[in-house]
Amino acid sequence: MKFRELNAILNKIATVESVIIEQRRTDHYRYTIRYGGKVIMRTKFSFGSKEKSGDEKNVAKDLHFRVDELALYARCTISNEKYLENLRIKNILSDS
Numbered sequence: 001m002k003f004r005e006l007n008a009i010l011n012k013i014a015t016v017e018s019v020i021i022e023q024r025r026t027d028h029y030r031y032t033i034r035y036g037g038k039v040i041m042r043t044k045f046s047f048g049s050k051e052k053s054g055d056e057k058n059v060a061k062d063l064h065f066r067v068d069e070l071a072l073y074a075r076c077t078i079s080n081e082k083y084l085e086n087l088r089i090k091n092i093l094s095d096s
Contacts, residue, residue, distance in 0.1 A: 009074050013033065016084065031045075
């Protein structure tokens with residue numbers, strides 16, 4: 001996974017109403033994703049110019065996707081509504 005691919009995914013997540021994504025740059029790019037003010041997930045992406053398959057697996061896990069689902073979400077095959085529904089099923093999000 002390249003950094004621009006991660007940015008595309010995070011930008012899509014950011015289009016969801018009530019979502020705020022905070023980025024911090026330390027020894028890695030670190031992201032905190034909030035929904036309705038509550039932290040629902042965190043992820044990180046390592047510096048470097050080479051693709052790292054470990055980053056893709058970790059980002060997918062952190063964002064509550066399977067690796068194949070992450071690619072589908074990036075290509076807009078999975079909608080934001082479907083993603084939010086999956087997060088609710090996994091009890092990551094609640095409507096209260």
